[in-house]
Amino acid sequence: MTVSPRSTLITGIGQLVTNDPAAGPGILGTIDHAAIVIEGGTIAWIGPEREAPTADESLNVAGHAVLPGWVDSHTHLVFAGDRAAEFTARMAGEPYQAGGMRASVEATRATDDETLAQLVTDRIADMHAAGTTCIETKTGYGLTVPDEARGARIAAQAGVDEVTFLGAHVVPIEYDDDRGAYLDLVCGPMLDAVKGEARWIDVFCETGAFDEAESRRVLAAGRAAGLGLRVHGNQLGPGPGVRLAVELGAASVDHCTYLSDADIDALASGSTVATLLPATDLSTRQPPAPGRRLADAGAPIALATNCNPGTSYTASMPLVIALAVLQCGLTTAEAVHAATAGGARALRRDDVGVLKVGARADVQVIDAPSIDHIAYRVGGVGARAVWRAGRRVA
Ligand code: NIG
Numbered sequence: 001m002t003v004s005p006r007s008t009l010i011t012g013i014g015q016l017v018t019n020d021p022a023a024g025p026g027i028l029g030t031i032d033h034a035a036i037v038i039e040g041g042t043i044a045w046i047g048p049e050r051e052a053p054t055a056d057e058s059l060n061v062a063g064h065a066v067l068p069g070w071v072d073s074h075t076h077l078v079f080a081g082d083r084a085a086e087f088t089a090r091m092a093g094e095p096y097q098a099g100g101m102r103a104s105v106e107a108t109r110a111t112d113d114e115t116l117a118q119l120v121t122d123r124i125a126d127m128h129a130a131g132t133t134c135i136e137t138k139t140g141y142g143l144t145v146p147d148e149a150r151g152a153r154i155a156a157q158a159g160v161d162e163v164t165f166l167g168a169h170v171v172p173i174e175y176d177d178d179r180g181a182y183l184d185l186v187c188g189p190m191l192d193a194v195k196g197e198a199r200w201i202d203v204f205c206e207t208g209a210f211d212e213a214e215s216r217r218v219l220a221a222g223r224a225a226g227l228g229l230r231v232h233g234n235q236l237g238p239g240p241g242v243r244l245a246v247e248l249g250a251a252s253v254d255h256c257t258y259l260s261d262a263d264i265d266a267l268a269s270g271s272t273v274a275t276l277l278p279a280t281d282l283s284t285r286q287p288p289a290p291g292r293r294l295a296d297a298g299a300p301i302a303l304a305t306n307c308n309p310g311t312s313y314t315a316s317m318p319l320v321i322a323l324a325v326l327q328c329g330l331t332t333a334e335a336v337h338a339a340t341a342g343g344a345r346a347l348r349r350d351d352v353g354v355l356k357v358g359a360r361a362d363v364q365v366i367d368a369p370s371i372d373h374i375a376y377r378v379g380g381v382g383a384r385a386v387w388r389a390g391r392r393v394a
Pocket residue numbers: 098100101104204232235280306308309310311312
């Protein structure tokens with residue numbers, strides 16, 4: 001049996017990104033010639049390498065950069081099957097329609113618990129290997145009371161950090177003629193069945209999914225049940241999602257591909273994080289989300305993969321960062337911040353996305369000397385070593 005060392009000293013760091021403005025310059029609080037000590041599940045020490053204390057184990061990372069683990073604040077990991085044929089048809093000119101989700105609903109419902117749990121576990125392992133250490137995931141491919149409850153339970157048991165109830169993902173086919181009855185289910189028995197595991201409620205507020213009044217109803221029910229609010233908004237066209245999210249004080253509004261000036265002003269003056277999902281825009285041939293306009297306005301920004309079988313079948317945060325730089329106009333520093341501290345803010349957490357004494361020891365050594373390589377090598381920079389809550393996961 002391997003016994004984990006009680007403390008690990010990391011030295012030889014090419015560039016240390018802390019996201020702690022007290023630790024160093026810029027939004028990334030970068031420190032040169034730094035060392036870091038992980039002890040138990042937290043960061044025990046950070047400072048100049050020449051002053052580093054001893055530890056049970058030490059690791060020289062030979063000039064590679066060290067960062068907080070990625071915080072992937074928007075994923076849909078609880079699904080079975082794939083939609084490669086739909087993707088291929090889309091690349092041949094078919095439009096993306098939210099209705100494609102029903103194929104994933106059918107495949108997910110038809111999969112037994114053990115198989116579904118293994119799929120989620122495998123996806124989490126892939127994410128850890130790529131440097132992601134804090135994961136949010138949503139239900140939303142079950143859409144019956146038992147299937148949504150199962151999705152929430154599997155996600156929680158698989159060890160994701162945050163579970164979001166997304167019964168209001170799309171109206172399932174059996175409720176085509178009675179949307180109201182489906183909303184009654186979502187806001188009543190389905191919500192009751194998931195609220196032990198879920199911390200958040202989300203709604204897909206978009207033409208073809210749920211309109212503003214329906215979205216309000218879902219979010220109000222979630223809030224009354226004690227859940228925090230998240231919104232999918234402005235993904236496929238302009239719409240009320242962003243305005244609604246800001247008005248209701250949602251923690252995050254996600255996609256934000258089609259934003260009016262008023263949407264950007266609202267995001268800049270409120271506390272709702274604009275979570276951009278650039279791999280989705282790429283995979284659905286939408287224009288890139290206006291990251292530069294948001295950053296210039298001072299809006300809080302997060303980046304996430306939106307890993308799902310329909311619009312973004314990737315778990316790679318480095319790819320997302322590269323797209324945010326190359327297509328959305330963020331600087332590399334802004335994108336790295338959004339993929340770490342921004343994600344933490346979107347999840348209203350202060351223990352992840354930052355490297356400082358007392359924070360959760362979510363640490364990655366990337367396969368490059370500096371963050372500049374992440375966009376430069378177009379997402380090809382992986383992780384050489386990853387700790388989640390002090391435990392080596394890759
Ligand atoms: O974020 N927008 C809603 N949900 C997913 C799409 C899911 C699907 O097509 O299966 C998204 O893009």
